[in-house]
Amino acid sequence: MVNNSKLKKIAEELIGMSLSKFSSSQLKLKNHSKNNRLYYFIANDNKEYALKSYSKDKLHETKRLDVEFESLNYLFNYGKFNIPRPIARNNKENCGIYSWINGEKVNNICEKDVHQVVNFISNLFEVSRKKESYNLPNAKEACFSADVMVRQIFSRYNLLNKVSPFYNDLAEFLRDDFEPLLTPLVNITKKKYKYLNLNFNTEIPHEYKILSPSDFGFHNSIRNLNGELYFIDFEYFGWDDPAKLVGDFLLHPAIEDINFKLNEWKLFYKFIKKIFDFDNEFHSRLLLNLPLLSMRWSLILLNEFLPNNWERRVFSGEKKSRATVLKNQLKKARKYTRLVRWSINSDEKNFLSENYIDNFYLKSFN
Known part of the structure; x- marks a missing residue:
């Protein structure tokens, strides 16, 4: 399991800048997933992001990350949808970065x-x-x-x-x-x-x-x-x-x-x-x-x-x-x-x- 400090470092590498805040999103949004962990962070550009860490097992491996990232990217390119924007991903560590949606x-x-x-x-x-x-x-x-x-x-x-x-x-x-x-x-x-x-x-x-x-x-x-x-x-x-x-x-x-x-x-x-x-x-x-x-x-x-x-x-x-x-x-x-x-x-x-x-x-x- 990847710890929080390593995930923070991965996030910084993926977006190319340091972070001013990094925490579990459960503190900010009670929208619990049974498959993943969600993290909230603010980068030095003052923009809010979500880092999604996908559970990894022999049955799923990195496929769920790829499906979600690529499908969101496709919908952004070919339609008008209220969805998170895919930013970057790390297949080795099985995590992706998306735009943060403020709300309830x-x-x-x-x-x-x-x-x-x-x-x-x-x-x-x-x-x-x-x-x-x-x-x-x-x-x-x-x-x-x-x-x-x-x-x-x-x-x-x-x-x-x-x-x-x-x-x-x-x-x-x-x-x-x-x-x-x-x-x-x-x-x-x-x-x-x-x-x-x-x-x-x-x-x-x-x-x-x-x-x-x-x-x-x-x-x-x-x-x-x-x-x-x-x-x-x-x-x-x-x-x-x-x-x-x-x-x-x-x-x-x-x-x-x-x-x-x-x-x-x-x-x-x-x-x-x-x-x-x-x-x-x-x-x-x-x-x-x-x-x-x-x-x-x-x-x-x-x-x-x-x-x-x-x-x-x-x-x-x-x-x-x-x-x-x-x-x-x-x-x-x-x-x-x-x-x-x-x-x-x-x-x-x-x-x-x-x-x-x-x-x-x-x-x-x-």
Whole structure:
């Protein structure tokens, strides 16, 4: 692990001048990442910067640094986005320097915030249509078909199942909460796809795809002094299905800590449908995949049961004991399996209605 004095020296070398202040950003902005450490510094040019130190392990190495730095650079060159500006990077030490965004974590959502998020997604879609974008990589765990999403769910399940003999509460969750839902959900989803004459296994055409931050939402935004939202964390950026981008935005666990009311949810959904109205299957694909995404999130929340993931969380500064964290994550995971159970038991005829999406919101926040 690189210590603070060495990181300060790296920062000075990268920007070519000495620093007047260098400290952990947690003192300045409570926007905690589970994968990285963030530092705030002021250089002798009186400008504010962020130094992001990425956790390093055999699975990720320097890729997250490269993806974030290059994607932000691309968006700066080809669009107008409220994002940090990439300044410099050191691949050997796995850290990057970005412009500092002064502001606060977003807690209460208003109509203006919804418009800003929708505009950001709309701008992403516009940039996605540029010919320069076509050779960019896929987002991490992109899902271009329901079949791919199901295979990802099984892959995550298998990883957790391997370590479940060492954790009785995890084994109980998988046996009693997760496994009884998986096969019925997949079968019902396939049935609904067939009913709508959609292909469960076929990848969506490229013209329907979008460049996605992949971990996009109010939880990864900062409200500056003028009320503008800036969006951060592009470590998993790349091509994805916009239905997955929107579904993850609506279902992200961090939304529990944000006052995102039903009226704002409905407004967001109304505008999003307009952006993608050229894709006749977008609306159906989103609603059909919400339960699958919920199952996926129930497993993502349990990443800390896996050794590498816990090490990254410790690297980022986690202070709670592992036992406490695992207990809390299991509680959150059960919320998603309850949501899936409700969707399986709901009236199949109403799964494309406005009431369905409203109820999905209401159930997901209870």
